[in-house]
Amino acid sequence: MRITLVNMPWQALTWPSMAMSALDTVVTDLGHEVTQLYENLNYAEHCLDAAAGLSPADYLAISSGGFDYGVGEWVFTSTLFEPGWRQPEFTAYLERVGYQDIGPAIALHHRAPEFVDQVVERVLATGPDLVGLTTTFEQNVPSLAVALRLKQRRPDLPIALGGANCDGDMGAALHRNFPQINFVVRGEGERPLTELLEAMADKRGFESVTSLCWRDAHGRSVENPYKPVGTPGPALPIATIRPYFDHVHRSPARPWISETFLRLETSRGCWWGEKRQCTFCGLNGGSISYRSKPPERAWKEISEAVTEFGILDVTMTDNILDPAYLRTLLPQLAEAGWDLRIFYEVKSNLKPDELAVLAAAGVVSVQPGIESLASGPLSLMDKGTTGAAQVRALRLFLEHGIFPLWNYLYGFPGEDWERDYAHVVDQIPALVHLPPPKRSNRLSLDRFSPLFLRPELGIDERRTPAEWYGIVYPLSESELADIAYAFAYTPRGIDDLTAKRLSDVIAHWQRAYERSALNYRLDADEVLIEDRREGWPIRDHVLRGDEAAIYLTLARHLALPALQAALRAGGYDIDSKTVKDLLHRWRTLGLVYEDDGVWVALAVPANVRERMSWKEEGEIVAA
């Protein structure tokens, strides 16, 4: 059977589609012939029209910033429905929410039908027996539009839709409402797609295909029971990524694509979420159980991809690093001696020796789920950590040359400004030498997250899709509620005006970071702390004896009793009033961070920080 997989806009242009890459391997191994079409790249090329004032930069703007407002979905309504579809209503909505690039979105909307016709030609040219469209984030309407035009040209051509947007109720609703789709594959695709191909070959009935939505002889939508089956770790496919690189390297849009990355996966699910799922997180859909590839298999896949494509930048799709890899895969990568740059999502409570393993392997960038620096909101989100521990994590990442990517989340039901934010905002000026958050965000209410599934966590109103769904889709409220991933709700926790105080101080943090250092040196029995943070007087602090011992003990985050116990264990018997007074003085000087009675030291070893302190413009920061 010839199977053509299609990746429509608005996926990032910098890496392969994990969905197509994984399923290509599975289906090819079954003996079928697979073609991958990177129509997202083709669309970026389609945007190369200087006369119309467009360029691939307009693609990138929507791809990176349009999802929150459904911009990419609306662009393709010109094909799925009609040109100008609810244009006044949608542009008024974009103006209201402050979206910047309305003009290019309208221009692309009116050019979409021409592009979709081209996609149809390319798909049909592959002579497919089955077309598979993959949809995540803003790929629904583009995929449905292509399916519609394909059906108009080839009514007999079977079309399947799959991907994260099809998980659970969402896939069933898409199938019910869009008859151009024959099949919706729900959950991880390896097993249902394999079974679907067997059914198409009359080896089984469609009703037996796991979680499938299909059509009966009258074209009616039939929904098999949704039973998400996670592909076991050893069976996770080795990604077939060559089609992406073959395309991108010859693409006229290449100059707009600054870098290309190997996009690989070594695990699925979340081992933390299996125990205590973060309340805002809906990323794992119906398959949160954690599975990882055997380390030798992961090594083989990474090393072969690096060798084959001559690319040393690797971003992992994993939702969380397998801790076992700290003893297996990562040392093996370090041993290879290659100058890799690897991105992984990790848990923030990594120990210093574990961070050293990551750094040696070439992990230079992580998403550690910092989210907040106060224990109250961290507890509300079931993060399993504390504010001081998160600050310590930022310090340790800096010490090991690993950059943490993180956002400051707010808006959790039950949070309180005075208890959960005021002391953080007060202390952020002391943190400006540590890696700042990228932004602060009110939490998004996403399907599959505990906050969505469990009204008792505090968001208990009727589930209403985000506003743009109702403009993009001409569907009833209940159908929209089944299709949507992101939902509107009455904001909880701190209000927007108060949240601005947080975002303002974070903006200062971002500006000050590259110009700030808080370094310490140890010598004899002294700790010399050199304060060169923006916003603080240039000064050196010398700590001796007991003071030095206390400060160094606070390399770990400790409450007062634990701190005193640790000091006693080290031979220092210091009365609690002295310790307390000292901690409060240090807090005033910005040398420690305190949250919920837990304290942690902020200074980093001097030589590490000094030698990492080039600024891009070539100035070397003198400490």
Place this chain on the structure above:
Amino acid sequence: MPFAESEPVLAALRGTGHVRHDPAKKRAVVRIGPDETGHVLAAFPASGVAGLGVTIELDAWPGAKLAPRDVRALADAGVVMLKVDGGALTEHALPDWFELGKAALAHGLPLHWAGGVPSVAREHARHLTPPRDDPALRSSWRYGMLAWRRGPGFALVEDARDSANRLQYAMDLTALQSLFGEALDRHIPQSIVDPALLDQLVDMRLVAQLAGRAVWLPYRMRRWPVAPLA
């Protein structure tokens, strides 16, 4: 407590040359002359610089010389800065100077230097740490302008000297190592390089011909001071 005693390090350094010690700042500046590099390196115990912020000052180039492996040893010991108060570089000294500049960037040892880059070498030196007193070179310098990264069997060369036209090449690492050494940090007589290959590398602006030597220009890049993959 993880304190390190700096007094033995200081004592050893004092034996190698002139040391200025600021005990309040826990900093020491060690000025070394020709052929003293080995002594300085030997002065560092396994703990490196202990609690000191050590700056190494070289006598005017090309007096004291540091091989790339010496630069690495200083960086590994925790030295925070290398200072060179050089005069104008002679053409003869340029190949060694290029390797020093490459090594300082490769191993993360900040280099402060004053001096002039001869006109014959300016275009080739744009990616190396510029002298303090050359505003033209300083204004255009960016970390990572011309670097290579080691991959399995290939060197990934990233050339961002022209920011509007960033180039990337995956090159045969074994072939390059056979010429420029394991770490591509060794200049060689240009006469021993296959002329066609030399022409090609020179055309790509990856090799400079200086004082009869072929100098591989990219430095190895393993440090990412700004957020990578963000």
